[in-house]
Amino acid sequence: MPAVSQKGRSMPQSPIRKLVPYAEKAKKEGVRVIHLNIGQPDIKTPKVALDAVRNHTLEVLEYSRSEGSEEYREKLAGYYADNDIHVKAEDIIITTGGSEALAFTMGSIMDADEEIIIPEPFYANYNGFATAAGVNVVPVTSHIDDNFALPPIEQFEKLITPKTRAVLICNPGNPTGYLYTKEEIKKLAAIVKKHDLFLVADEVYREFAYDGRQHYSILQEEGLDDNAIMVDSVSKRYSMCGARIGCMVTRNKQIIKTALKFAQARLSPPTFAQMASEAALDTPQRYFDDVKEEYTERRNLLVEELQKIDGVKIGNPQGAFYCIAELPIDDADHFAKWLLEEYRLDGETVMVAPAAGFYSSSGYGHSQVRIAYVLDKESLKRAVYILKEALNSYTHNG
Incomplete structure (x- = not known):
């Protein structure tokens, strides 16, 4: 069988998208997956x-x-x-x-x-x-x-x-x-x-x-x-x-x-x-003012709620709509898969992006995840609560 290229073998998987099959399987089983993994805004297109x-x-x-x-x-x-x-x-x-x-x-x-x-x-x-x-x-x-x-x-x-x-x-x-x-x-x-x-x-x-x-x-x-x-x-x-x-x-x-x-x-x-x-390009300035205000509120809520979780360290975003959170775990890849494959809280779980894929240096980001705050505040608050309960279960029973 002809071989694929070395470049193809070296091409990295997306840390954002590689877990999609696990999320889709969970959804087919009736689980509500709250997506914190991808920067797809829920704000309406102009x-x-x-x-x-x-x-x-x-x-x-x-x-x-x-x-x-x-x-x-x-x-x-x-x-x-x-x-x-x-x-x-x-x-x-x-x-x-x-x-x-x-x-x-x-x-x-x-x-x-x-x-x-x-x-x-x-x-x-x-x-x-x-x-x-x-x-x-x-x-x-x-x-x-x-x-x-x-x-x-x-x-x-x-x-x-x-x-x-x-x-x-x-x-x-x-x-x-x-x-x-x-x-x-x-x-x-x-x-x-x-x-x-x-x-x-x-x-x-x-x-x-x-x-x-x-x-x-x-x-x-x-x-x-x-x-x-x-x-x-x-x-x-x-x-x-x-x-x-x-x-x-x-x-x-x-x-x-x-x-x-x-x-x-x-x-x-x-x-x-x-x-x-x-x-x-004809979108009025008010659209951006409202969006910025909404994202500021979401960021504040997310940071505040994550800071309540023991062992979690978080960077404070000054722009965009992402943050890196350091969790009290050793392997964010395993944790992210576990969330989708095994963890359920009242029929819900969360999807995060393991952060090691956002580094080029080996050894970095293995306890970190990227979180996108592109959901409404109620969904964000619920997601962080599920994450808190999941971390408690994972660290005590994992």
């Missing part, structure tokens, strides 16, 4: 976006341009200008989700066996994108005791080698909810300019910054035009995960020209989803 597709007048569903429709990119540039990010339509390539934007970015700036530095824990699929591109992730570890703050710049400098091509951050962070300060962005900007590297920022959670904090984009930093590449998406901003529309944004013309070749190879982003995404 009506204006859905209406754009519902009321379309297309008679032929044609290809769009490889870089995305000009109308959408022009309008998107206007959105960024409103957020003090000044780019032109030609600085934007529309992609099939932020995932494709990251894949295009790695393909455009890195060759096989080169290195990208990423503060960990990080969005688990960064490991997959790097594997697919044949490049190596060099992690710099942040810690829950420091609320996952950016490690000292000196740690980055020690990791830079002749193979280093870029630094990648997620701001605000998935899975930690950490929000980089303006000063931290400036420190990163200085180091990439000093060493002639790229700074790539995944900014899909830009709107979700809490407690009066402000998001500062790498594209707001002066003198970084040749180095800065931003990745963005409509998935979380407008609760449109299924649209699969994102973008890659940079003022570096050579990178745009290179990424466009990858975009041409996959032909074009989906037409209906672009229509919805363009219309979503």
Whole structure:
């Protein structure tokens, strides 16, 4: 039998999705599974976006341009200008989700066996994108005791080698909810300019910054035009995960020209989803104000309830809608499977994402889980109660 590729064997499973078969089996048995594992918001998609597709007048569903429709990119540039990010339509390539934007970015700036530095824990699929591109992730570890703050710049400098091509951050962070300060962005900007590297920022959670904090984009930093590449998406901003529309944004013309070749190879982003995404740009500010207020309340409730559980340590998210919780267990993977396969409380259980998959370094995250607070407050409170009772049963009887 022909063998699969080494790259295929090395491709990591998603810590978020690998437990889905266990959850589906539990549901078929009549168990209510409360999902804390995935960042699928329950917030309604703006009506204006859905209406754009519902009321379309297309008679032929044609290809769009490889870089995305000009109308959408022009309008998107206007959105960024409103957020003090000044780019032109030609600085934007529309992609099939932020995932494709990251894949295009790695393909455009890195060759096989080169290195990208990423503060960990990080969005688990960064490991997959790097594997697919044949490049190596060099992690710099942040810690829950420091609320996952950016490690000292000196740690980055020690990791830079002749193979280093870029630094990648997620701001605000998935899975930690950490929000980089303006000063931290400036420190990163200085180091990439000093060493002639790229700074790539995944900014899909830009709107979700809490407690009066402000998001500062790498594209707001002066003198970084040749180095800065931003990745963005409509998935979380407008609760449109299924649209699969994102973008890659940079003022570096050579990178745009290179990424466009990858975009041409996959032909074009989906037409209906672009229509919805363009219309979503007309969403009133009140929508975001209400969503931010709701997520702030959910975060506060989640942190407060988790802090009541003996032995649980939790980072306090400053943005996005995730947190990392450290549990009084040794193996979060086993615990997560046990929750789905064996534990029931009045016909209910919870699903969490084991956090080891959000690290590149071995030995980290084995007692941690990522929790997404994308459910209503009543469901969150119930989920934490079930988690508390489950931990008590697991640690005493496991």
